[in-house]
Amino acid sequence: MSRVRQLRALVRKDVLLEAHTKETIVAMALFALVSMVIFQFAVGQRAGDSSLIAGGIIWATVSLAAVLGVGRTWVPEREQRVLDGLLTAPVARLTMFMARAIVLTLFLLAVEVVIVPLGIVFFTRQIAPSDLALMAGVCVLANLCIAVAGTLLASMSVFSRARELVIPVLLLPALVPVVIAASGATQAVLGPGTQLAEYLGYCRFLAVYAAVFSLVAYATYDHVLDD
């Protein structure tokens, strides 16, 4: 079986599993929505112009939802012993990593399809249709960053005793640069007058982040699942 077919089969497995249960994406989206409401009451009401904090609130909520999703996607692997089967199958560890990262990127995109427009409606007055395309660009890049770092760290915490506690403690500090850059890029789009140069600068940073951690994962992932 070629590597591409293996990758496709692994991604299909997780997507089908989620399509049947819809547990993870619905929980992530609801969690993100609730977080957004909490942020609004905690800080948004005191901000004079809420459009200035829209980007920050959107990406803080997405990163928190991502933590939930990263942990959740490993549950069947452990509880239904899928991982044991996968580890004995002739599948390269890196293929498993890529499949998981792609699935997480897709889940995050599904959540953002709901959360980002809602955030824009809640916190900004209007947005041009062309700006939505720019927002989609930020979402794809930020998701790649979260997926690569999240998959690598979750693969280690899945074997730990208190993984629900370990995942946020490991993942959130690593996601701070992503939140900073994604919020900056979003603000460059949603703020007064689209600032393209600033937007591109933040996007470049997100691309570098994803590339750096892809390299780290490429170099180390064989050792993570070395069982």
Added chain:
Amino acid sequence: MTTFSMTDTPRAGRAIAALGALSAVLLAVATFGVFLVAPEDAASGVIQRIFYFHVSVALVSMLAFMVACIAGIVHLRRGGDGSDDVSLASIAIGLMLAVLTVITGSIWAKAAWGFWWRWDDLRLVSFLLIILLYAAYFVLRGSADESRQARFGAVYAIFAFAAVPLSFYAVRTARSFIHPVVVTSKGADMPGTMLVWFLISVVAFTALFVTLLLVEVQQRRAARALEDVKRRLEARSATPTGGH
């Protein structure tokens, strides 16, 4: 498995004692020079003298994290307890130095601006992020099985070190840059005498780091050797000795 030779101990002990003495002398010389010899900064006054320790500690903490990353790479390539000991000890010392950086930075901020904390102070915020990043290392190790601790620790040491420059850069893009820029990409921007005392401080803290690293590594080796002896004694006492 690393074997522990009793003949190593006196030699290692002597090396640690010598390095410890050197660190103490260097730290004493640095303190003397910083407070009594180095010229006073005209703009900031006496509080500027904390710069010599603040920046030295920050630089040496970065050195510690780099050593941990390199030891992590060595561990993944070759295995063995030695590189894991170095990685773990380096992160522990680096974390302590990072906390010290934030404390000294905070004192400086209070004296310079009247606030203990400013979110637009690049170095303080970056180091706070780095503390969070490396504190997670101990959570990961603590919750992993014993057989995976060293391997996961090595992977995380590499991961976290890759995140350090990205965190610095991200914080720089997020905040206005009001921190006094003393060391820039063009080199150090300070008078010659200040630079000499700054470099002595850096060397002193580096010597302290190496001493602490050796002590910690030696301590972990000794603990493992003790465990080994205990296990052997237990095994011997559990073995039936034959008829009386």
